[in-house]
Each structure stands twice: as structure tokens, then as C-alpha cells.
Amino acid sequence: MTIETPFFIPDASRGFRFSRQGELLWLESLALAEQGDVVHAFCTRRGGVSAGPFHSLNFSVSVGDDAVCVERNRKIVSAAFGIPAAHFVTLRQVHGDDIAVIEGGTLGNPPKRSCDGLLSVESGSVLCIKTADCVPVLLADTRRRGIGAVHAGWKGTARGIAGKAVRLMTARFGTRPADIIAVIGPAIGRCCYEVDEPVRQEMRDVPGWREMCVPSVREGRWMCDLPGANRRQLAAAGVPEEHIHDAGLCTACHREVFFSHRGEGEPTGRQLNFIMRR
Numbered sequence: 001m002t003i004e005t006p007f008f009i010p011d012a013s014r015g016f017r018f019s020r021q022g023e024l025l026w027l028e029s030l031a032l033a034e035q036g037d038v039v040h041a042f043c044t045r046r047g048g049v050s051a052g053p054f055h056s057l058n059f060s061v062s063v064g065d066d067a068v069c070v071e072r073n074r075k076i077v078s079a080a081f082g083i084p085a086a087h088f089v090t091l092r093q094v095h096g097d098d099i100a101v102i103e104g105g106t107l108g109n110p111p112k113r114s115c116d117g118l119l120s121v122e123s124g125s126v127l128c129i130k131t132a133d134c135v136p137v138l139l140a141d142t143r144r145r146g147i148g149a150v151h152a153g154w155k156g157t158a159r160g161i162a163g164k165a166v167r168l169m170t171a172r173f174g175t176r177p178a179d180i181i182a183v184i185g186p187a188i189g190r191c192c193y194e195v196d197e198p199v200r201q202e203m204r205d206v207p208g209w210r211e212m213c214v215p216s217v218r219e220g221r222w223m224c225d226l227p228g229a230n231r232r233q234l235a236a237a238g239v240p241e242e243h244i245h246d247a248g249l250c251t252a253c254h255r256e257v258f259f260s261h262r263g264e265g266e267p268t269g270r271q272l273n274f275i276m277r278r
């Protein structure tokens with residue numbers, strides 16, 4: 001069921017919609033939803049069973065939440081989307097740029113767990129990225145079967161992980177970048193993401209990096225546009241601008257709906273973002 005008038009979608013024409021099932025609330029990209037064999041969601045923090053700072057749909061076991069609650073949250077999402085819980089492939093995300101490829105029947109069991117991106121051409125593997133401010137990017141080849149999911153905080157962005165994922169899809173699956181739909185989910189926006197000069201300097205390989213950061217009210221600090229940086233990297237890797245969709249939702253501005261590392265401090269939870277090819 002789609003919510004009639006989501007109260008905080010800044011611009012309904014951006015190509016996203018909220019859907020819900022009971023208390024579970026998630027964001028969808030219309031462009032991905034139009035791909036008949038792709039299932040995806042940018043989950044919010046709503047609809048789970050975790051308590052306190054993890055209230056309620058936390059997907060990380062490494063932030064201090066009760067593992068039993070995280071497992072129940074996984075089962076809630078599994079049931080809502082009709083996908084076996086064992087098919088959800090989660091990673092130990094390490095803010096690097098390593099990307100694992102699931103192929104050859106390794107469903108639910110990638111060759112490498114400590115990495116920040118997952119690609120697949122398999123049916124049924126649910127590529128999961130957990131975030132609380134970092135940028136989740138979901139990728140789908142509209143002609144072939146490749147899909148991808150990327151975790152891009154400032155370190156991953158500085159290393160260009162989104163563009164790397166596009167190039168890897170081409171190398172491994174024969175994907176043409178022009179056929180990719182790339183969707184940037186809820187992440188901390190330039191409104192709330194202040195960085196210091198050393199972090200800004202780390203971004204200098206990002207196309208147009210000087211425009212990416214604007215001076216903060218605090219001297220020597222910058223307000224950094226991580227979603228925008230990922231958009232530029234995807235475009236530089238050959239994804240057409242009109243195929244790149246950014247939810248434009250700041251996690252720190254909307255803490256009633258999203259976990260936010262900056263907005264709430266630790267401990268806080270991690271929301272799930274996922275994509276699967278049927």
C-alpha cells in the first residue's frame with residue numbers, strides 16, 4: 001500500500017514513493033520498481049522490534065543491540081517481502097572500496113564478507129547495505145541481469161566505490177553503463193554533513209570536488225555533499241544523468257524516520273537497503 005501524501009518527501013516528482021505494510025515503512029524508487037524482476041527497498045527505522053536507540057528496525061549486530069531483536073527484524077522484512085531470511089546477504093562493512101561478486105550458486109554466501117559493495121547476476125540473492133548517514137547506492141542493469149549495492153561513506157566516496165562498482169559490472173557481467181539505473185537512497189545531506197579540511201582534501205579525486213563542499217559557519221569546516229559526489233562518480237563512470245535518481249532525503253534531518261550516526265550519535269541503529277533480482 002502506498003502512502004497517499006508522504007509528509008516529508010521534499011519533491012514527489014523525484015521518482016520515489018513510500019510504501020508500508022503494518023508498521024513497516026520503506027522508500028522505493030519508481031525507476032527500479034518498473035523493472036519487473038527487481039525487488040528493492042530503502043528501509044526506514046520503523047516497523048521493527050529493537051528498543052532504545054535502536055528503535056526499531058535495526059539491522060546491525062555490531063552497534064550494541066540485542067542480536068535476538070536484529071534477527072527478529074530480519075524475519076519481519078523477510079516475511080513482508082516474501083523472501084527467505086537466509087537469502088539476505090549482509091556484509092561486515094569496513095569503509096573500504098572492496099566489492100564482492102556473488103556468482104556460481106553462492107546464494108547468501110559471498111566469497112568475502114568484509115567489503116562495502118556486492119554485485120550479482122544470480123536470482124534470489126538479496127544484496128544488503130546497512131546505513132545510518134552513509135550513502136546507499138543500488139544499481140540495476142536494465143538489459144542484462146546484473147545488480148549491485150554499495151555502501152559509500154566519505155572514505156568509500158573518496159575511493160570512488162560507486163564508479164568502481166559500475167566498472168566491475170561491465171568487466172564481470174558485460175553491463176553497459178548506459179543501461180544502468182543507479183539509485184541513491186536516504187543519506188546525510190550537505191545541510192548536516194560538516195567535515196574538516198583534511199577530509200575535504202581526501203575528496204579531491206571526486207569529479208568537481210571543489211563544488212562538492214561549501215564553507216561551514218565554523219571556520220576551517222565544510223558542508224559536504226556526499227550524495228552529490230556519488231552522483232558525479234556514477235555519471236563519470238558512464239551512467240546517464242537521467243538514469244541516476246537521488247532520494248534527496250537527509251537522514252540527520254529526519255531522525256524520526258531514519259537512523260543517523262551524526263544526528264543521534266552512537267549508539268544508534270542501521271537501516272537496511274537492499275536489491276534482489278527474482
Ligand SMILES: [Zn+2]
Pocket residue numbers: 188189190191192250251252253
Ligand atoms: Zn540534513
